[in-house]
Amino acid sequence: MSMLFDDIVKKKYSCLSNSKIKNYQTFKDINLKEEILEIFNTLAEDSSWSFENLSRKETSYVSHGYHRYPAKFIPQLAKRCILSYSKENEIVCDPFMGCGTSLVEALVSERKAIGVDINPVAWLITMAKTTPIEPIRLKREVNSFLSDIYSYKSLKYNKTKPLIQIDIKPVTLENERIKYWFPQEDIRKDLGLILGRINKIEDENIKNFFLCAFSQILKNCSVWLMKSIKPTRDLKKKIVSPFQSFRKHINYMMKGNEELYRIMPKKVKENLKQFLIIEKGDARKLPIDSNTVSLIVTSPPYVTSYEYADLHQLTALWLQYTDDITDFREGFIGSIYKRDFLQDKIKSDIAEDIIIQLEKKSKRLSLAVNKYFLEMQQCFKEMFRVLKEGGKTCIVIGNTELKKVKILNAEVFVEIMLNLGYTVHKIIKRRIPSKILPSTRDSKTGRFTSNLKSDRVSYPYEYILVMEKP
Numbered sequence: 001m002s003m004l005f006d007d008i009v010k011k012k013y014s015c016l017s018n019s020k021i022k023n024y025q026t027f028k029d030i031n032l033k034e035e036i037l038e039i040f041n042t043l044a045e046d047s048s049w050s051f052e053n054l055s056r057k058e059t060s061y062v063s064h065g066y067h068r069y070p071a072k073f074i075p076q077l078a079k080r081c082i083l084s085y086s087k088e089n090e091i092v093c094d095p096f097m098g099c100g101t102s103l104v105e106a107l108v109s110e111r112k113a114i115g116v117d118i119n120p121v122a123w124l125i126t127m128a129k130t131t132p133i134e135p136i137r138l139k140r141e142v143n144s145f146l147s148d149i150y151s152y153k154s155l156k157y158n159k160t161k162p163l164i165q166i167d168i169k170p171v172t173l174e175n176e177r178i179k180y181w182f183p184q185e186d187i188r189k190d191l192g193l194i195l196g197r198i199n200k201i202e203d204e205n206i207k208n209f210f211l212c213a214f215s216q217i218l219k220n221c222s223v224w225l226m227k228s229i230k231p232t233r234d235l236k237k238k239i240v241s242p243f244q245s246f247r248k249h250i251n252y253m254m255k256g257n258e259e260l261y262r263i264m265p266k267k268v269k270e271n272l273k274q275f276l277i278i279e280k281g282d283a284r285k286l287p288i289d290s291n292t293v294s295l296i297v298t299s300p301p302y303v304t305s306y307e308y309a310d311l312h313q314l315t316a317l318w319l320q321y322t323d324d325i326t327d328f329r330e331g332f333i334g335s336i337y338k339r340d341f342l343q344d345k346i347k348s349d350i351a352e353d354i355i356i357q358l359e360k361k362s363k364r365l366s367l368a369v370n371k372y373f374l375e376m377q378q379c380f381k382e383m384f385r386v387l388k389e390g391g392k393t394c395i396v397i398g399n400t401e402l403k404k405v406k407i408l409n410a411e412v413f414v415e416i417m418l419n420l421g422y423t424v425h426k427i428i429k430r431r432i433p434s435k436i437l438p439s440t441r442d443s444k445t446g447r448f449t450s451n452l453k454s455d456r457v458s459y460p461y462e463y464i465l466v467m468e469k470p
């Protein structure tokens, strides 16, 4: 059964239930920390939010299967948040859009969508996923593309006479990191050829569609150890042919595009520019006017969990977003690689306790967690600025454990947000179905491991923090 945060606290005659109260700091007699901890301890699971029985096909419907992305949420969850807390034509924003799950769902539900992410690869994938292309046009482009590639290949590689002279400039990159991940020269050549042909496409939407497919096949075509969240080489891996995997994946994406084109409301499809803004940027400085957003649906990065910059380095290298992975990491929240440290104070006693406990185990981790909470605090301030009065957030977040210290992200976020002026509308506790549970990994290799052996533990629950700007 679903439990309203309000209902729990009302029983305890707490001021938290009063949505008119703006500044909880003035209520000195209330121990906010203890209240929040107890509320989370007694919160019941709402099974209707676990989406237990969805098949892979259902969670990757329309364009959702175009590209893998670490910790993406399921579209059905985003859709339910959008339908519950916003109306048609209102603005839905995701400041950590990742591969754009909530943006796609906002558009198909006839909402305006604004997405921001610091990762340029997220921008590329989201552009491709949110832009339906007329299927006949796309088919024509794909046919011409594949025919060019095969003609070129028979000319250059097999030295047989081609039917037509194809003018493609294959991309050749003299980057040591590319050689490291793609040690076979013929694989690098084939990828360079595909990319060279993509570069000839004039229509930006179609080009992004092809670039998204190119990005998706890179891991399979490299010696990257699959399913690892740490960049690790697997020199025994069977490398798949770039042409075969590209063709297969583009065919799969064409089916998704057809479905997207069919279900996207006409009004949105024909005026996409008025319905959609996607920016490469920082969630701490959103390119959005104050008091305009009705709903924020987002899942923030976790601390020291996924290094998004590292995980997307193959695309970043091929598409020349960077030559140097160290620079590419700049600005990512949750990264262990941090150079500067903020002086601000975290508006959460729960966070302070966690940092003190962690400091006894690892100075480096405690600094990273400290910085993470401070950066998230900046994001919550910024979200508050852009939200309209009465606007809501749906922040999807789970708790973790580092070196046996519980990192209570959800509790900390609620405490910070209350102290920034938000009120609680509802907290939903959902079970993460075991098939998509973020598995426990070995911190050195990134491989799957048991909870017992790991110094990082994930829990099978997460929370949706529905907070309101009063």
Ligand SMILES: C[S@@+](CC[C@H](N)C(=O)[O-])C[C@H]1O[C@@H](n2cnc3c(N)ncnc32)[C@H](O)[C@@H]1O
Pocket (backbone or CB within 6 Å): 069, 070, 071, 072, 073, 095, 096, 097, 098, 099, 100, 101, 102, 116, 117, 118, 119, 122, 281, 282, 283, 284, 298, 299, 300, 301, 302, 308, 331, 332, 333, 334
């Ligand atoms: C958990 S993922 C979001 C996944 C998304 N919900 C989806 O379905 O694909 C978190 C995202 O936060 C992004 N991120 C990290 N630091 C950021 C920052 N400073 N500003 C904006 N985005 C950031 C990462 O690049 C990553 O895409």
